[in-house]
Amino acid sequence: MTALIYPADAKVRLELTVNGERRVGEAEPRMLLVHFIREVLGLTGTHVGCDTSNCGACTVVLNGRAVKSCTVFAVQANGGSLLTVEGLARKGRLHPIQEGFWEKHGLQCGYCTPGMMMAAYDLLQKSPNPTEEEIRRGISGNLCRCTGYVKIVEAIEYAAQKLRSDPSWRSGGD
Amino acid sequence: MFVIPDRFSYTVAHSVEEAVELLHTLEDSKVLAGGQSLIPFMKLGYASPKSLVDINRIPNLDYLDDSGESLKIGALTRISRLCDSELVAKDYPLIHDAALQIADPLVRNLGTFGGNVCHADMGDDLPAVCLAMNAEMVASGPSGQRVLAAKDFFVDRFTTLLASDELLTEVRIPKNRRGCGGAYLKLERRVGDYAIVGVAAQLEVDGDGVCRSVGIGLTSASTKPIKASEAESWLVGKSLSDEVLDKASTLAMNTSNPLSDIRGPAEYKKAMVKVLTHRALKLAYKRARGGL
Incomplete structure (x- = not known):
């Protein structure tokens, strides 16, 4: 195969x-995935926070793994499968992770929330019954400057329990 | 602050041979593996390669294989796979300790073993692991494959022995036998940060608790990843009493030559090399003896 040089x-x-x-959609090689998602696809639920791979506000699930979309080039995602916060709810029903953040007040300003939820999505796929410590480690790449994390951890615990009791959420969706 | 990288041409390699040819042909090219150091560098303007060769779609470069003489780690093996691997957790605690302390779970999902090693930042964790374990680095270039010893691989900050048209394809770690044990300890300002200092220790002990071989690698203890060679050779043939540990960790401290930076002054880092070497050796010793 001869490689195509863009x-x-x-x-x-x-x-x-x-x-x-x-x-x-179209992207120059240097376009970051987060900008492609927001500006080309028009999905503005994915946020740009620090833009330096620290804060996790831009977290999306790419090919089944949560990644920081400010640290991936859009061209790398070609042919792949992407799940953003807009893809969590199904048929007008909030995803259990979203419901958890709603019920447990897992946000204040809400800026980090989409990234938190996508990191939680990856964590709960791998670890359906996480301990509090596992949850805290699972979201250690996502910064929240409002809540102090207590309510976020409770939201993810809520989601984990709900997902275990309702397996219809566990397959598909992305 | 520059948060948009400079322009570059982009190409996807589908085989190691193709990647090598592209690296050889293209002007000012860099390998794009996990991208978790390269992309931030490009965004901050520290690196502006004219072309990137994306190796993520090369098949069969993501593996952990312990069926032969050594543990073979494919260059594209994601750090998260090292964290999740039962084999690594059980038989290679040094690698497992280090993998779990690299950045955060999101970065580990993309970051690769090969990338962490080839980036060769003094603050990257896996170079010290490779040094402590006497790893071999397998590289492919236009004139074929060569195998490089970890102790020769790290030339300077961000600089390895690899030529610009060579690709690291595999890292080989000597297989852990009975009596082997290791540990990685990292002092950091906050979870996910680069090390203030880090110490990788790997031991092989006999039935009497005497060290047969010792490897010690240091992170952020110089301008490049370094081996604490004097401490290593002094420890061979000894049992690890507190007195012996104290002397060995002093030797490691004397080998270190850290920079003063935002993570602390050089004197503090040197003192911490001593403390962490002491603790890492003690934990490695415990694990090595527990495995007997």
């Missing part, structure tokens, strides 16, 4: 599955 100013055509739907 020039620096190329508009690369990207095709990927986003929240279960096939989406197409």
Whole structure:
């Protein structure tokens, strides 16, 4: 196979599955995934926080793993599967993770919340019955400057319990 | 602050041979693996390569294989896989300790073993692990494959022995036998930060608790990852009493030559090299003897 070299100013055509739907868009090689998601796909639920891989506000699930979308180039996601916060709810029902943040008041200003929820999504896929310590480690790449994390941890505990009791949420969705 | 990287041309390699050819042909090219150090560097303007060769789609570079003489780790093995691996947790505690302390779970989902080693920052954790375990680095280049000893691999800050058209494909770790044990201790300002200092210790002890081999690698203790060679050779043939540990950790401290920076003054870091070496050796010794 001869590798295709995209020039620096190329508009690369990207095709990927986003929240279960096939989406197409263009990106220069240097465009970061978070900017592609927000500006090309128009999904502004994914936030730009620190822009330096520290805060996790831009967390999305790419090919089944939670990643910081400010630290991935959009071209790397070509052909892949992306789940953003907009893809969590199903048929008008909040995802148990969203419900947990609602019920347990897991947010104040809400800026970190989409990233927190996507990190929690990855954690609960891997570890359906996490201890408090596992939850705290699981969200250690996501900064919240309001809550002090106590309510976020409670929200994820709520979600874990709900997901265990309602397995219909556990498959598909992305 | 620059948070948009400079422009670069982008290409996806589908095999090691193709990656090597691209690195050889393209002007000012860099390998894009997990990207968790390279992309922040590009955003901050510390690096502006003209072209990136994305190796993430090369098949069969993500593996942990202990079926032969050594534990073979594919260069594209994600750090999260090291954290989740039962094999690593049980037989290679030094690697497991270090993997769990690299950045955060999101970064570990993308960051790779090969990338952490090739970036060769004095603050990256796996170089010290490779030094302590006497790892071998397998690289492919235009004239074929070569195997490099970890102790020669780290040339300077952000600089390894690899040529610009060579690709690290595998790291080989000597297999842990009975009587082997290791530990990695890292002092950090907050979870997920680079080390103020870190110490990797790997021991092999006999039935009487005498050290047959010793490896000590230091993170953030110089401008590059270093081996505490004097402490290593002094410990061989000894049992680890508190007195012996004290002397060995002093030797490691004397080998270190850390920089004063935002993570602390050099004197403080040197003192911490001593404390952490003492503790890492003690824990490694306990694990090595527990495995007998």
